[in-house]
Every structure is written in C-alpha cells, then in structure tokens.
Amino acid sequence: MINKYKNYGWFISPLRFGINVLFFSFSVFLFSMQSCKHEPLVPITNNDNGGGGNGGGGNGGGNGLPCNPDSIYFQQQILPFLVSNCAKSGCHDAATAEDGVILDSYVNVMNTGEVTPFDLNDSKLWEVITTTDPDDKMPPAGEPQLNQQQIAMIAQWINQGAQNLVCDDELGPCDSTGVSYLATVKPIMQNKCVGCHTTGNSTNGFVNLSSYAGVQATAQSGALVGSIIHNPMYAAMPKNGPSLSTCEIGKIRNWVAEGALNN
Ligand code: HEC
Structure with a gap:
C-alpha cells in the first residue's frame, strides 16, 4: 500500500503501541468502574503502517504529523461515523458482525467491508452506501443515514488509496473561540x-x-x-x-x- 508516512512507521509504531496499551488499560479500568453493561473488548491490533489502527481507545491524533486538508484521515474523519452509524450492536459491531461485516476498526473495515484501494466500483462498502436498491442499501431504511458529506468522504478516502492515516490536529491552529x-x-x-x-x-x-x-x-x-x-x-x-x-x-x-x- 502506498503510504507517504511509511518511513516513519518503525519509529512511531512502538511508541504509539505503548501509548495505546496505556490508554487502553486506563479505559478498561474506567469502563469496569462505571458500566454494568459489558460488551466484549476488542483487542487492539497495530498494523504498523504509520496510521495506528486503534480499534478501541485511541485519541484525536497525536503522532506528530500535521493534518493536511487535502488528505482524508481515516482515524479522525471516517472511523468515527462508521462506529456511530454502522458498528452498532445488532449491526456491524464485532459481536453481531451482520453478514460477516465488522466496521469498528481499520483492519476490520478493510477485511470485511471489501474495500479495494483506488477502486470505488470494486468496493462493496461504497456499493452498499450508494445503491438505490432498497434491499441492499446501507444503513437500512429507518436507521440514521449517512449524509452527503460523509458519503463524499468515503469516496475520497478510497480514491486516495483507502489508507489508515492519522494526523495530529493539536499541531494545527485550534481556534476554540467564537464557537456556535x-x-x-x-x-x-x-x-x-x-x-x-x-x-x-x-x-x-x-x-x-x-x-x-x-x-x-x-x-x-x-x-x-x-x-x-x-x-x-x-x-x-x-x-x-x-x-x-x-x-x-x-x-x-x-x-x-x-x-x-x-x-
Ligand atoms: C457507538 C454508539 C455511540 C456513539 C458513537 C456515541 N454514544 Fe453516547 N452513548 C451510547 C450508549 C450505548 C450510551 C449508554 C451508556 C453506555 O452504555 O455506555 C451512551 C450514553 C451517553 C451519554 C450519557 C452518559 C452518562 O453517563 O450519563 C452521553 C452524555 C453521551 N452518550 C454522549 C455522546 C456524545 C457527545 C457522543 C459523540 C461525541 C456519543 N455519545 C457517541 C452509545 C454511543
């Protein structure tokens, strides 16, 4: 896979993995304190491509690479709405895995969503969110739908090679004033x-x-x-x-x- 950050992978991955493990342990600790509904915990897989495939915990970035507005960052821009709209209990979380499809992490999206980098027409994920056939359409009628901007982001992500990119949005300017x-x-x-x-x-x-x-x-x-x-x-x-x-x-x-x- 083409990845412009590949050369940094050897350096970042051990570091990120350590951070993920720490963060994940802390999350498990918090989770066990406050929730009475236990769902199976998904093990973290770190796939060493500079992107940090964090299925569970994660953060909003933090790998030292500034965000480029022309790139789609899977971890920050795609995964959050896949988790919210698709990887739900009864649908495509790891426990339900409807039709064998699990959309809760980069690795699972690539393996079970049948995404072909650079090829929309050969990507099942793209097909089901854009089809007009009500039997195949995802999310199904009655469920919260993806909006046009989210659908366009999936297209751009696949066309850019369906990479697992993450950037550090703390490095860019953060203007938290004038919010509405x-x-x-x-x-x-x-x-x-x-x-x-x-x-x-x-x-x-x-x-x-x-x-x-x-x-x-x-x-x-x-x-x-x-x-x-x-x-x-x-x-x-x-x-x-x-x-x-x-x-x-x-x-x-x-x-x-x-x-x-x-x-
Ligand atoms: C994948 C599904 C999912 C997503 C995405 C999600 N939530 Fe939730 N949320 C839940 C569930 C389920 C609960 C009930 C508590 C529980 O089971 O952990 C909940 C509970 C809450 C609560 C009540 C917490 C409490 O302890 O009283 C708040 C507030 C909340 N969510 C806000 C948010 C916000 C803000 C976001 C987005 C930034 C968000 N949720 C994204 C599933 C989700």
Whole structure:
C-alpha cells in the first residue's frame, strides 16, 4: 500500500503501541468502574503502517504529523461515523458482525467491508452506501443515514488509496473561540455521535443529540462535557470510538460555558 508516512512507521509504531496499551488499560479500568453493561473488548491490533489502527481507545491524533486538508484521515474523519452509524450492536459491531461485516476498526473495515484501494466500483462498502436498491442499501431504511458529506468522504478516502492515516490536529491552529451550535457543535455531533443518539431511548442512556434541544439538555446536565472528557462519573464517549481531540473538546466546553446557545 502506498503510504507517504511509511518511513516513519518503525519509529512511531512502538511508541504509539505503548501509548495505546496505556490508554487502553486506563479505559478498561474506567469502563469496569462505571458500566454494568459489558460488551466484549476488542483487542487492539497495530498494523504498523504509520496510521495506528486503534480499534478501541485511541485519541484525536497525536503522532506528530500535521493534518493536511487535502488528505482524508481515516482515524479522525471516517472511523468515527462508521462506529456511530454502522458498528452498532445488532449491526456491524464485532459481536453481531451482520453478514460477516465488522466496521469498528481499520483492519476490520478493510477485511470485511471489501474495500479495494483506488477502486470505488470494486468496493462493496461504497456499493452498499450508494445503491438505490432498497434491499441492499446501507444503513437500512429507518436507521440514521449517512449524509452527503460523509458519503463524499468515503469516496475520497478510497480514491486516495483507502489508507489508515492519522494526523495530529493539536499541531494545527485550534481556534476554540467564537464557537456556535450550527458551525461548531452540530457537525461534531453529526459525525461522531448522532448515529447512536438519533433519539433518546433505553439503549443510549436516553440521550438525544440529533436536535438542538437534545444537545442543550445534555449540555446543561453536565453529561455532554463529562462524557467526552472521560470524567469517571459518566460513560466515556464516543462509545467504542476514538476520543474527541483536545481542540474539539475545547470548542464544546466553550460553547457550554457560554450558555449552550442556539446560535
Ligand atoms: C457507538 C454508539 C455511540 C456513539 C458513537 C456515541 N454514544 Fe453516547 N452513548 C451510547 C450508549 C450505548 C450510551 C449508554 C451508556 C453506555 O452504555 O455506555 C451512551 C450514553 C451517553 C451519554 C450519557 C452518559 C452518562 O453517563 O450519563 C452521553 C452524555 C453521551 N452518550 C454522549 C455522546 C456524545 C457527545 C457522543 C459523540 C461525541 C456519543 N455519545 C457517541 C452509545 C454511543
């Protein structure tokens, strides 16, 4: 596979692996403290291509490589919405593996989503999200759908070689001032949360993040910030996906501190 960061892999991987192990142990510790619903823990596989294939814990980047706006970073841009919309219990998480498809990590997406780098027409994942045949269409009718921007990102990712890239979004400028619901908070919710929180019900802690009213109520209870900073009093979010980056967390915290306005 073509990977422009390949040469750094030997250096980064042992380091990242160590960080992942530490982070993962800590997550397991937190998880065991606060949740009574136990799901099988997916072992971390580090596939040594400079991308850091972290199926479970992970963070918003942190490998020392700045984000290039022309590249699609699987770990930050694709995996979060696959986890939220597809790798759910009863669908394509490791436990259910509907049709043998598991979409919870890079390795599983490549192995079971039948993705062919550079070839959309030969990629099953692409076919099922774009088909008009209601029997094959994913996500199925009635489930939260991918939006046009997410579908376009999958196309761009496959066309760029379906790589497992991660970048360090802490290196770029992070402007967490002037935040608003529409421009800042809503897009994060759409890409990383709404797939599991379309409506509040017993399967998701009664948290609805698909509307302003739902996000505002969650913000005001303290659960929004508590869950994303992994305060042990709350379930750590996004569940089963990479954590939000420090920049994203900073923006959401500022929006909440400024009154969680509908702006
Ligand atoms: C893969 C599904 C999934 C994703 C993605 C997800 N959640 Fe959740 N969320 C859950 C489930 C399930 C619960 C119920 C608690 C549990 O089982 O851990 C929950 C609970 C919560 C709670 C209540 C926590 C508490 O302890 O009271 C909040 C707040 C929350 N989620 C916010 C978010 C936010 C914000 C995001 C995105 C950044 C997000 N969730 C992404 C599945 C998900």
